Amino acid sequence: MNFRSVAELVELAESEDLKISEVMVRQESEVMNRSREDIWAEMGRNLDVMGQAIARGLSEDKRSPSGLSGGDAKRIQYYKKNAPILLSGETVLDAVSRATAVSEVNAAMGIIVATPTAGACGILPGTIFTAAEKFKLDRDAMIAGLFVSGAIGYCIANNACISGATGGCQAEVGSATAMAAAAVVEMAGGTPSQSAEAAAIALKNMLGLVCDPIAGLVEAPCVKRNAMGAAIAMVAADLALAGVKSIIPTDEVIGAMYKIGQDMPVALRETALGGLAATPTGRSLERQIFHDTKEDE
Amino acid sequence: MKYRTVFDIIGPVMIGPSSSHTAGAARIGRTARSLFGRIPKEITITLYGSFAKTYRGHGTDIALVGGLLDFDTFDQRIPSSLQMAKEAGINVRFVESEEIPDHPNTARILISDESGKLEIVGISIGGGKTEIIELNGFELKLSGNSPTLLVLHKDQFGAVADVATILAKHEINIGYMQVARKEKGLEALMSIETDQPVSDELLQEIRLKSGMYSVTVLNN
Numbered sequence: 053m054n055f056r057s058v059a060e061l062v063e064l065a066e067s068e069d070l071k072i073s074e075v076m077v078r079q080e081s082e083v084m085n086r087s088r089e090d091i092w093a094e095m096g097r098n099l100d101v102m103g104q105a106i107a108r109g110l111s112e113d114k115r116s117p118s119g120l121s122g123g124d125a126k127r128i129q130y131y132k133k134n135a136p137i138l139l140s141g142e143t144v145l146d147a148v149s150r151a152t153a154v155s156e157v158n159a160a161m162g163i164i165v166a167t168p169t170a171g172a173c174g175i176l177p178g179t180i181f182t183a184a185e186k187f188k189l190d191r192d193a194m195i196a197g198l199f200v201s202g203a204i205g206y207c208i209a210n211n212a213c214i215s216g217a218t219g220g221c222q223a224e225v226g227s228a229t230a231m232a233a234a235a236v237v238e239m240a241g242g243t244p245s246q247s248a249e250a251a252a253i254a255l256k257n258m259l260g261l262v263c264d265p266i267a268g269l270v271e272a273p274c275v276k277r278n279a280m281g282a283a284i285a286m287v288a289a290d291l292a293l294a295g296v297k298s299i300i301p302t303d304e305v306i307g308a309m310y311k312i313g314q315d316m317p318v319a320l321r322e323t324a325l326g327g328l329a330a331t332p333t334g335r336s337l338e339r340q341i342f343h344d345t346k347e348d349e
Numbered sequence: 350m351k352y353r354t355v356f357d358i359i360g361p362v363m364i365g366p367s368s369s370h371t372a373g374a375a376r377i378g379r380t381a382r383s384l385f386g387r388i389p390k391e392i393t394i395t396l397y398g399s400f401a402k403t404y405r406g407h408g409t410d411i412a413l414v415g416g417l418l419d420f421d422t423f424d425q426r427i428p429s430s431l432q433m434a435k436e437a438g439i440n441v442r443f444v445e446s447e448e449i450p451d452h453p454n455t456a457r458i459l460i461s462d463e464s465g466k467l468e469i470v471g472i473s474i475g476g477g478k479t480e481i482i483e484l485n486g487f488e489l490k491l492s493g494n495s496p497t498l499l500v501l502h503k504d505q506f507g508a509v510a511d512v513a514t515i516l517a518k519h520e521i522n523i524g525y526m527q528v529a530r531k532e533k534g535l536e537a538l539m540s541i542e543t544d545q546p547v548s549d550e551l552l553q554e555i556r557l558k559s560g561m562y563s564v565t566v567l568n569n
Contacts, residue, residue, distance in 0.1 A: 056350065080355050085545070094356065101362050118406075158365030161408065161428050166368035168358045168476045173365070198359050205358035210350045214358075215369045215475030217399040217453040223475075231358075268403030270366035321453065323402045342405065 053078040058302040065244035073196035076203040098165045102177035109153025116159045121271040125153035151178025151282035155275040168205045168214040172228035174278035179232040179285045183239045200238045201231035212310030216263030216322040219313025225281045226258030232285035250292035252302040262320035264327025267338040361477045363422040370407030373473025378416020381458045383565040385467045389460035395444040398453035487538045495542040497567045503560035504530045504537040511558045521545045
């Protein structure tokens with residue numbers, strides 16, 4: 053059991069008639085020399101932290117210390133329950149509000165699970181908890197979903213990158229969106245290759261996304277990119293389940309993401325020097341937040 | 350493969366807001382603390398690249414000091430670490446460097462007290478994963494794929510044998526080993542990548558041998 057790319061992962065799963073989650077659990081057990089019970093329990097604890105972050109984010113409406121984020125998760129949930137007609141639909145808005153909730157908790161220095169990073173921590177909880185609710189799946193199915201996303205993330209991290217400073221937001225929110233899309237495909241009963249297609253379709257729609265946080269804070273636009281990442285993951289999963297295929301294979305999409313990240317100027321890679329951070333409003337907010345010194349840039 | 354385990358991807362459990370700038374920073378700080386073996390009196394942290402540009406927004410400063418106070422990535426005391434360090438009488442100084450580092454998230458930590466000092470350079474490569482690239486002036490070339498034992502010791506005969514014997518007793522195989530020193534008879538560094546995880550008990554056994562200054566394990 054050893055894969056280095058998404059193609060190898062799918063090949064292993066399909067030739068041995070296993071789910072992607074099972075391939076990941078077996079590889080983890082072999083490489084780390086740990087029992088599957090032990091590994092499953094650790095992933096279960098991560099799932100619980102995610103659930104707690106969702107609950108906290110949906111019940112609080114206070115702003116973060118900087119004033120840039122907070123309260124939107126609750127606002128979206130309220131709208132979902134009370135609006136007579138929803139444009140994007142209940143499932144998408146559930147995923148979006150939960151992703152927002154966890155991302156808001158992160159901005160407030162609360163406890164979250166980095167998936168694959170803290171900047172992208174809302175997307176997996178948002179999509180996996182919503183898919184489980186929709187398909188009436190148990191806790192173990194959600195844990196399996198996390199292993200699927202871990203397998204896709206493992207391929208991205210080892211063949212490209214997962215940090216905004218190295219590859220921009222496409223490497224963080226983009227990776228998480230691909231990971232989430234693959235996970236919910238398996239949870240919905242899709243095949244390993246459909247999971248891979250979903251990951252490719254999701255990541256393609258995140259290519260080129262820059263990391264330009266206002267005042268350098270993981271809040272704006274990060275929280276809303278988590279929200280939209282969750283929405284893209286759900287729709288990408290539906291496309292893959294419908295039989296839509298990516299023209300470019302998943303591993304090549306990952307390669308393209310890495311190359312685009314290398315070509316991205318430093319100003320757009322988590323330095324708060326370009327993009328939204330450098331807009332007049334972005335700069336003015338930065339001065340308000342760090343009124344003491346940071347005026348020389 | 351830089352990322353070995355699924356929990357590098359789905360994890361760590363951490364205090365927000367950034368895995369590279371908060372959790373990774375806490376881990377770099379904690380590695381320095383673990384090597385130093387005690388609470389330092391003086392802390393000087395030089396930040397480079399994205400760390401230098403955005404450390405306050407990400408709580409990188411708070412997390413590095415939290416790590417130096419031995420806090421894990423999910424320790425709820427991290428947000429108050431600067432205050433706690435101040436109350437403990439620790440002098441903390443931050444330097445924002447304009448120098449362009451090889452990796453955008455780089456921190457140099459110099460810690461000391463009356464009985465000694467230690468300097469490490471750490472990088473945070475994403476998702477909370479970190480690498481130590483320099484220790485007390487020794488450049489480290491580590492794969493980052495295996496548990497790595499770092500032993501700072503007096504350059505004298507028997508030191509390598511002592512460590513190798515303890516590893517053998519615990520049935521731990523060495524995959525790669527590097528020994529470096531600056532001058533004969535002074536400080537030397539062993540960096541040892543192992544095939545099996547290294548226990549705290551084993552680290553303690555090494556510490557008790559003569560001529561061992563500090564011992565820690567990375568990527569365990």
